[in-house]
Amino acid sequence: xxxxxxxxxxxxxxxxxxxxxLVLPINRSLNFIATNVCRMIRGATxxxxxxxxxxxxxxxxxxxxxxxxxxxxxxxxxxxLLAVKPSGESAYRNMSDSRFAAAxxxxxxxxxxxxxxxxxxxxxxxxxxxxxxxxxxxxxxxARRSPCPLSALTLAVKCGxxxxxxxxxGNPTVGNAFDRLIxxxxxxxxxxxxxxxxxxxLVAARAVNDTVAGKILAAAxxxxxxxxxxxxxxxxxxxxxxxxAAGISTLEEKSLGAIAKSGHRPIQDVLTYGEAPSGxxxxxxxxWMSSLSLPLGFTAAGAAVMIYQxxxxxxxxxxxxxxxxxxxxxxxxxxxxxxxxxKRSPDNFDFDASPVMSGTASIEEMGEALLAHLTDIAxxxxxxxxxxxxxxxxxxxxxxxxx
Numbered sequence: 001x002x003x004x005x006x007x008x009x010x011x012x013x014x015x016x017x018x019x020x021x022l023v024l025p026i027n028r029s030l031n032f033i034a035t036n037v038c039r040m041i042r043g044a045t046x047x048x049x050x051x052x053x054x055x056x057x058x059x060x061x062x063x064x065x066x067x068x069x070x071x072x073x074x075x076x077x078x079x080x081l082l083a084v085k086p087s088g089e090s091a092y093r094n095m096s097d098s099r100f101a102a103a104x105x106x107x108x109x110x111x112x113x114x115x116x117x118x119x120x121x122x123x124x125x126x127x128x129x130x131x132x133x134x135x136x137x138x139x140x141x142x143a144r145r146s147p148c149p150l151s152a153l154t155l156a157v158k159c160g161x162x163x164x165x166x167x168x169x170g171n172p173t174v175g176n177a178f179d180r181l182i183x184x185x186x187x188x189x190x191x192x193x194x195x196x197x198x199x200x201x202l203v204a205a206r207a208v209n210d211t212v213a214g215k216i217l218a219a220a221x222x223x224x225x226x227x228x229x230x231x232x233x234x235x236x237x238x239x240x241x242x243x244x245a246a247g248i249s250t251l252e253e254k255s256l257g258a259i260a261k262s263g264h265r266p267i268q269d270v271l272t273y274g275e276a277p278s279g280x281x282x283x284x285x286x287x288w289m290s291s292l293s294l295p296l297g298f299t300a301a302g303a304a305v306m307i308y309q310x311x312x313x314x315x316x317x318x319x320x321x322x323x324x325x326x327x328x329x330x331x332x333x334x335x336x337x338x339x340x341x342x343k344r345s346p347d348n349f350d351f352d353a354s355p356v357m358s359g360t361a362s363i364e365e366m367g368e369a370l371l372a373h374l375t376d377i378a379x380x381x382x383x384x385x386x387x388x389x390x391x392x393x394x395x396x397x398x399x400x401x402x403x
Contacts, residue, residue, distance in 0.1 A: 003184060003371060006379040007148040007304070007344035008077065011108030016074035016226075017304045017378040020045055020329050021140050023133060024067060026083040026097055028053065030116065033126050041133045043140070047328050048394070052093055056400035063396055064094050066274040068103040069300025071111075074154075075329040077140035079104045080133050081113040082125070110139045145380065151185030151280060153378060156298035156306050157261050158192060160291060160322060162239075163246030163311030167257020169337025169356035169366075175263035176281065176367025177374065182265045189275055189298055190262040191285035193223045195342045197234055199255035203284070208266045215270035221285040245292055246313035261309055273397045274300035293395040295326040305378055306332045312341030321348050324390045333383040335370065348382050 007015030014143050023046040025034045032045040046069055053060055071079050081104065099114060104111035112132045119125040135387035157174050158168060178188040196203050200220040207213035227234045239254045248254045268281040274297045277283045287297050306327050315338075326332060336342050339354035351373050355361035361369075377383055 001140050001300070003150050003180075003375050004147050005150070005153065005375040006145040007152065008074065008143050009146055009148055009152065010074045012072070013152060014074040014154060014302060015378075017331055017380075018075040019043075019143050020075055020141060021078040021133065021137050022047070022070060022076045022079045022329060024071065024079055024081050024100065025049060026067075026081060026095065026100055029084065030082045030125075033122065033129055036126065037080070037129045037133050040130060041137055043137055044133055045328060050394060050396055053092060055398065057094070059325065059398035059400045060092060061094050061397055062273055064099065066296065066300040066396055067100060069274050069276060069302065070328060071100065071103045072107050072276070073299055073302055073329050074304050076109065077143050078136045079107075080129065080136055081111065082129060083113060083115050085115055085117040104197040110136055112136060126150070149185065150181055150375075153181065153375075154187040154189070154277075154302045154304050155181060155374065156188050156189040156295075156301070156303035157309060158190075158289065158291070158294050158298075158307075159195070159258055159261055159309040159311075160289070161310045161312045161315070162243050162248060162254060162257060163313035163338060164248065165313070165337040165354065165357055166309065166311040167253070167260055169353045170311065170335060171257055171261035171337070172363045173333060173337065173353040173356060173366040174261045174307060174309050175232065175371055176363050177371040178222040178261075178263035178366060179265055180371050182263070182280070182282055185280055186264070186282045187283070187302070189271070189283045189285055189301060189303060191287045191294055191298070192258065192289040193219050193286050194227075194234055194238070194289060195258040196220055197238075197256055198250075198252040202256075203262075203267070204257055206264075206267050208268055212267060212269055216267070216284060219270060225281075234341055242263050242314060246311060268294065271301060273297045276302045288397050290395055290397070291322040292392055293397045295330075295332060296328065296394050297321065297397060299327040299330045303327075303330055305374055306330050307335055307374075308332065309335045310334055310338075312338050312339065313343070315341045315344050317344050318347065321345075321385070323392060324385050324388050325392050326394060328394070331383045332385045333375050333377065334385070350377075381398055
């Protein structure tokens with residue numbers, strides 16, 4: 001089957017599923033300005049710098065990489081940057097306005113940058129930012145959807161609330177959709193390094209070369225050693241009680257189910273958190289599993305649509321979901337292979353892969369159906385989570401202490 005979708009083709013050859021104006025404060029003190037501008041501008045969203053930037057250089061670089069990645073994400077049609085003062089006076093060089101202005105200019109999309117020191121203070125900046133955002137919103141709206149090949153689409157997936165259906169139906173369905181996307185020249189990402197422990201040799205065996213295989217094994221080893229340094233043994237505490245109650249018996253069983261979401265294609269490379277793939281194909285991101293952190297990292301890496309594959313065997317009626325809007329600019333949807341979970345939460349799940357469990361459909365059939373659904377979302381259909389207006393308290397994945 002030949003797929004295409006109606007997306008926003010960007011100058012770099014990637015296509016967006018949405019066309020959003022991003023208001024990006026470079027300094028945390030300007031979160032207030034960005035928030036209030038977006039409240040008054042249709043089609044605008046903002047990213048709030050979390051906590052302090054007084055961190056080890058590596059973590060501060062992670063924050064900057066995420067911000068650059070959001071600017072470049074194909075769902076962003078234009079960017080308004082807000083800074084306190086020009087970069088010559090910046091406290092941290094890797095958080096300078098010139099860095100983000102360069103990223104915005106290189107994206108080929110419209111952007112503006114405003115400074116508090118050149119706007120008469122915060123009240124003046126609020127007015128100028130509102131005026132600039134209105135102008136940019138008009139410019140961004142001139143973009144039009146057009147037929148785009150799957151080679152221009154980037155998807156990403158995480159899994160959670162794992163149960164027996166995760167490894168049998170839900171994750172394999174996503175993996176099959178990924179295989180189809182990659183066979184068409186597209187790009188896909190998966191992650192959750194702690195969730196490959198116990199099956200890391202199988203993941204490494206799919207690497208395109210020994211160097212990439214070594215990166216995969218080193219990532220798993222590093223996370224296991226890091227846990228041991230805190231007194232925790234991942235192999236002893238995983239699966240967690242909720243997984244066991246849902247039918248998962250061992251760490252290896254859980255990891256084998258988790259890696260099924262990546263499909264069967266070769267792994268091109270290992271990415272750091274928020275790092276964009278260097279080409280097309282399948283990529284592994286070495287990162288933590290948090291529902292409020294990993295989707296943000298995928299979006300910064302260029303994901304146009306983000307999938308959360310959920311088991312959910314113990315899910316109550318109409319539950320609160322782990323996350324609603326953890327991507328800032330990308331559509332976010334829930335998939336499950338558990339018929340009970342889907343029935344209990346029809347307002348939250350976008351796709352039901354449980355026919356694989358009942359034997360009424362094959363993994364191949366459900367994978368094809370899921371990819372068709374994803375191209376529909378990429379063409380403009382909103383996800384269940386997109387129907388809700390909610391600002392998540394997002395987490396950038398950082399490993400060092402606050403200074």
